[in-house]
Amino acid sequence: MLYRKKKHQPLCWHECGKRGTLLHLLWECPAVKTLWLDVISFLSESLDVNIPVGPNICLLGLKPENVVGRAAVQSWTLGCLATKRLILLNWKERKTD
Ligand SMILES: [Zn+2]
Incomplete structure (x- = not known):
């Protein structure tokens, strides 16, 4: 039986046409x-x-300067972690390789 190797698809699976880096x-x-903007808007409110929008703060977990207090920092950290987890779970479910 002949197996055909799947073609590597470097494009984003959201079909936006961009390269999937x-x-x-x-x-x-x-x-x-859109998800990140909703999360940041909710947490800011x-x-x-x-809260400034940026990958260094949201993806790398850097604490925004204006978020002070233990409860606020914990809420911010938990919100970012939950969002990253949601994105990665969605990624895992869609990945077919
Ligand atoms: Zn995309």
Whole structure:
């Protein structure tokens, strides 16, 4: 029996037409960016601070300067972790290789 090797698809699985780099899949893709903007908006409103939007803060877990207090920092950290987990679980389910 002949097996055909699957063709490597470097494109984003959200079908946005862009190359599926790690940064694109975790941050830049419009589908993922919308989720991040919703999360940041919710956390900004909940913590009553204006949290800047950026991959260094959201993906790398750097604490925004204006988020102070243990409960606020924990909420911020938990929100970012939950969002990253959701993105990665979605990634794992879609990956077919
Ligand atoms: Zn994309």
